[in-house]
Amino acid sequence: xxxxxKKEEKQEIKFEEALARLEAIVAQLENGGLSLEESxxxxxxxxxxxxxxxxxxxxxxxxxxxxxxxxxGSLSWEQKG
Amino acid sequence: xxxAQRPLTVSEVNRAVKTSVERSFPQIWVRGELxxxxxxxxxxxxxxxxxxxxxxxxxxxxxxxxxxQMRLERGMEVDxxxxxxxxxxxxxxxxxxxxxxxxxxxELNRLFEELKLKLGAEGLFDPxxxxxxxxxxxxxxLITSWSGAAIQDFxxxxxxxxxxxxxxVIPSLVQGAEAPPKLIKAIEYFNKTQSCDVIxxxxxGGSVEDLWAFNDEQLARAIAASELxxxxxxxxxxxxxxxxxxxxxxxxxxxxxxxxxxxxKAELGERLETIEQRMTGxxxxxxxNLHRRYERASSCPMLxxxxxxxxxxxxxxxxxxARLLSALPGLATARRQRLDYLESRLLQALPGLATARRQRLDYVESRLLQxxxxxxxxRRQRLDAAAERLPQAMERQMEERTHxxxxxxxxxxxxxxxxxxxxxxxILLDSGGHAVRRADETFEGAKLHALLGxxxxxxxxxxxxxx
Numbered sequence: 001x002x003x004x005x006k007k008e009e010k011q012e013i014k015f016e017e018a019l020a021r022l023e024a025i026v027a028q029l030e031n032g033g034l035s036l037e038e039s040x041x042x043x044x045x046x047x048x049x050x051x052x053x054x055x056x057x058x059x060x061x062x063x064x065x066x067x068x069x070x071x072x073g074s075l076s077w078e079q080k081g
Numbered sequence: 082x083x084x085a086q087r088p089l090t091v092s093e094v095n096r097a098v099k100t101s102v103e104r105s106f107p108q109i110w111v112r113g114e115l116x117x118x119x120x121x122x123x124x125x126x127x128x129x130x131x132x133x134x135x136x137x138x139x140x141x142x143x144x145x146x147x148x149x150q151m152r153l154e155r156g157m158e159v160d161x162x163x164x165x166x167x168x169x170x171x172x173x174x175x176x177x178x179x180x181x182x183x184x185x186x187x188e189l190n191r192l193f194e195e196l197k198l199k200l201g202a203e204g205l206f207d208p209x210x211x212x213x214x215x216x217x218x219x220x221x222x223l224i225t226s227w228s229g230a231a232i233q234d235f236x237x238x239x240x241x242x243x244x245x246x247x248x249x250v251i252p253s254l255v256q257g258a259e260a261p262p263k264l265i266k267a268i269e270y271f272n273k274t275q276s277c278d279v280i281x282x283x284x285x286g287g288s289v290e291d292l293w294a295f296n297d298e299q300l301a302r303a304i305a306a307s308e309l310x311x312x313x314x315x316x317x318x319x320x321x322x323x324x325x326x327x328x329x330x331x332x333x334x335x336x337x338x339x340x341x342x343x344x345x346k347a348e349l350g351e352r353l354e355t356i357e358q359r360m361t362g363x364x365x366x367x368x369x370n371l372h373r374r375y376e377r378a379s380s381c382p383m384l385x386x387x388x389x390x391x392x393x394x395x396x397x398x399x400x401x402x403a404r405l406l407s408a409l410p411g412l413a414t415a416r417r418q419r420l421d422y423l424e425s426r427l428l429q430a431l432p433g434l435a436t437a438r439r440q441r442l443d444y445v446e447s448r449l450l451q452x453x454x455x456x457x458x459x460r461r462q463r464l465d466a467a468a469e470r471l472p473q474a475m476e477r478q479m480e481e482r483t484h485x486x487x488x489x490x491x492x493x494x495x496x497x498x499x500x501x502x503x504x505x506x507x508i509l510l511d512s513g514g515h516a517v518r519r520a521d522e523t524f525e526g527a528k529l530h531a532l533l534g535x536x537x538x539x540x541x542x543x544x545x546x547x548x
Contacts, residue, residue, distance in 0.1 A: 075270070
């Protein structure tokens, strides 16, 4: 579970990074001053990042857990089917 | 009564009793159990009050609304204010009530206000104590009844906004005397294990007694002591509980709590959409600008008909060359005349030196006559060379410009969706000619039109899978 948590944190950071990069790209595109080739490349990267972020927002797996007491008396999270 | 020579009429007795009774009980306060309760369509309320041994009939006029608000029920202990009246036609007396208040509710209300004052004085409700609620909680810790309406409402709204939420539920009693210790334990468990980012304490609507568990002093202290931020969502909009005051955020309903917790995600979704619009907007503008420049450049005559330009220039060279050549003989003649003139003057002025000078002059003259034609030839050659170089330079310049144009055209081609198609992608159009960009924009059995790089296909949708 600890590992799971770390993984989620990593994803979270990745999302924030992607969003920051995305906003930098938009600012750069809007400021102009890039050659056509450069702005095409930036645009393509921006669209890719945007799609990635949207997917991350919406497609994360739903998880509902319930705290249950097991036979040995210990408590644990049980996934709701 | 001694004076009465005749028996009294029934009406006279009832009127006399009425006068006497109403004078004796103008304002009384009675406590008893509601043993009978009828709310008439007229809005009047008829009831009986009883204790262990006795019963009293009563009425409250235009009291239906209040009775409903206070949830008056049979068996309820109530305090009634009013006066005793006599109904003459039947010779019956009754308690005419101006207010009926449940005893328990009054008591609970007093306890609620007392606790609110006490905890408020301790500073438990201070805004400065409120912990911020994370805008994008990764794990929501829900404390509520596993079978109640609240959990259904909460999860439904969460799901509707964003499917991918992680919720951990600690089932708990949410009403009755057993509830507060269970709720407290759940809060403590989440804090001890740090197994969520935010705690949500919730239950659906109910009577004052049903919601009473959330006015527990120990529960309030557990909420205040929680390290994790706590959201309280108890009952309906009009219900207020001590847990609402002490929690870091009070949501009016379980639904509102769910909406509040996904606000960050909702806002991010909107931000991403705005970014996408801005990016495509900038690029469209850019492409439109390039297109305009390309049109302008390609309509310039020098580029559309370069041979005309070169022809015109070489014509000018020919013309200048011809002028030069025609001027040369005239130039020679003028010199010759000048020489003749000088010669005659010389001969006149210096007859003595005639011979030597004459020889010298003859020599100069012959040199001059030799040089003049070759001078003309050299000039002509230089002109010819210049005329030859000019078209070459023009051609080079033309080549360079064409090259630049081609580079622009290649850049523009990359923006053209058709050029993407040649890389193996295709565009799907629906029957209206609109591009299908997402699976949910079409349906099973739909006839679509696919554009490929080098042709078109009519296709049918076999199944739709949204991802």
